[in-house]
Amino acid sequence: MPIVYLVLRAVEADGQTVRELVFRTRNLRLLGNTLALGGAVIVLSTLIALPLAWLTTRTNLRGRFVITLLAILPLSIPGYVVGYALLGLGSPEGPLRSLLGIQVPAVGGFLGATLALVIYNFPLVYLHLRTAFVGLDASLVDAARSLGHSPAGAFRRVVIPQLWPAYLSSVLLVSLYVLGDFGVVSLMRFETFSYALYSQYIASFDRVYAAWLALMLLAITTTLVIAEFRLLRDLALERSGLGAQPEGREVRLGPWSAAAFAFVAAVALVSVVVPVWSILYWLGQPGAFADGSEIVRSLFGSLRVSAPAAALATLLAVPIAYLSRRFPGRVSHVLERSAYIGYATPALTLALGLVVVVLRATPWFYQTAGLLVFAYTVHFLAQAIGPVRAGLHVATPRVEEASRSLGFGPVATFRRVTLPILKPGLVAATTLVFLSCIKELPLTIILAPLDFETLALNVYGHATEALFAEAAPYALTIVLLSALLTSVLFRKAGEA
């Protein structure tokens, strides 16, 4: 649907202009910048997320539940809060100077954009890897060890291949996010495709050139999606065991605990403490007294659209991931891939596309909460598919076959066998989508009903006037709500 819109806009251009637009050297520079940024974000996110996922699922480290929360929370902190916090790091009022007395140089450009995007994206990688670690067949590791492999060798030959599908899913999400983000890159003034796209929109309201840029962006993302599917296609990673999951032995860290805590503390300092400190610092400024009823109203506004979208996306993700895993075919692949295209389309473009389509096809649906839920679901469905698919990758169809042979129908089999295996994935999926929706802006601004208020809209509205003190209570509510929801979901899933 958004693609149809883009093509509609793109064909308004004449051939000459298009050649000038598409084949100019600036695009090469944009491409280089975009790829460099994506690469750096993926590498750094992996280096942070992999050890964290291992520590919280495979070791006896204390406080794993809290660490899990800390590793997911950065996802809920609005991008511009992170951006401003990082920009403020180098300033004399910054937290490092006030708390620790360290003066660091101001971040910005490539470094700033990378840091800010890593802070948002490593939780995505973490959630995927964590789901995979939880579903990991520990008996395979034991088998490898008994065959004479060292722990490192077993990790390389057995664990990594089992983590691979989940990891690829998360890498795809991260790259698509980096490609589509313009909030952070514009704040850090690092020019990527999406930044050029956005500045084109705001500079001249030029929808034609912007449509061409968006199509080029989509060409890159489609390539990525197809590459990821190719890489995954021939993997057969079902668990060999018959249903009962052998509990992996916990690794005793012993003296290494201190190092692990230091690592966790360093990550948390940059990803949680610095942004939250900014919020609290703003809260301490004059003007930061909040109208309780307005916070409650926007809290309900946020919940009213984010919760249904999270539930709907997870619900839709199950059949899509299930079909493409168990019954791979053209239809299931197209379904799954189009979900990723929805994620890869910049939110502003998606929102404008929906305006055009909905006003023509179903005008009564325009500017309703339902449309917003629909738009969130289209945009964030891919986030839900990843964890569910990762869960399915390690679940063998043979258990389902066994259940069927014992006389259970397909529905009962799904409920009694497949669903329990999927549970960690479902929790991760719901959390991811909810946290993304609750701070989403362009879709919310353009498609929300009139007079609609959400927490994120209030943060943004105040922050654009540099009234950070007024924005702080709303930002804090987002973070607290996210922390609460995440802890409830993960506790319920019984895997603290």
Added chain:
Amino acid sequence: MISRKLSTLAAMAFVAIAAAGCGKQEQAAQTETPATETASTTPAQAGGTLVLYSGRSEDLVEPVIKLFEQTTGVDVQVKYGSTPELALTLREEGERGQADVFWAQDAGALGAIARAGLFTQLPAGVADSLPASFRHSGGLWTAVSGRARTLAYSSKLDASQLPASVFELTEPRFKGKVGWAPANASFQSFVTALRRTQGEDKARAWLEAMKANGTHSLANNVAVLQAIARGEISYGLVNHYYLLNFKKSEARFEVAQTFFAAGDAGNLVNVAGVGILRTGRNAAAAESFVRFLLSPTAQQYFASEVSEYPVTNGVITNEHMLPLSDLTKIAVPVTLDDLDDLDGTLALLRAVGLL
């Protein structure tokens, strides 16, 4: 915030009375322009609902909207967002749009909607009396409030150290002492004005000379003022109202501001404005809303509460602001229609490495 809203409303009621009294005095003293008369009359009882797309943030405009609702009984339904996003939305909604009024942060967005043919002519007598620099030449939209570009400087400096023109800032005595915020939309409008009045080459040469002179690029206007207050720099090119807001909470904030010599490109006046959409459902309410925004009550609100310049006469401005008639005399002579080539400005800023 309830108490703050109440106090804001009380303050507005007060200024409304004060302004009304003021208007009467002026009318008594001199036969005023017909606009003040139209604006002073109570807006018509239009009723119904009004759909407003506001590119200005809730913090700035909600009290005015509330007062309009109370005065007229019209229920205003607002969509808040950034000006460019809402302008794009309006363009995509096109003929099927239902918004009655678009309130934008800058002239560029209003120009884009006007060019797309989505605005209807403002009814006669609504904005005719405004200075020509504050309304669309074809009568499709009108400014509602203004913000001026100024030179902020450390209070420790004396008057002899102030430049008369932005062009003096490239001299060695200002080396490393000036700050600006190239990503700021108002700064970009100023560069557009510079290009229009001085020509492309001179504008580019100035930007390059400023850069070579060690001008500090900061994230936004607030950061520029803070850097001056800390003594890191001595001068800054900023919008006028940031300092006034600082002074409200911190009277001893050691920064002052001034204009350049009359007609200098540094003295740009930008506007926020409104237009009525052709596809709206409630033309009567839209008209009465625009009239209300130009009424002494609303104009006084912008001057007193938001520290913006009024666009109609007869409003008491803050002690740190010039009267409107003086402001229009010193402002750089560009029309608002001149300022909509943001594209060219962004290209120039990228070319000299400022963006």
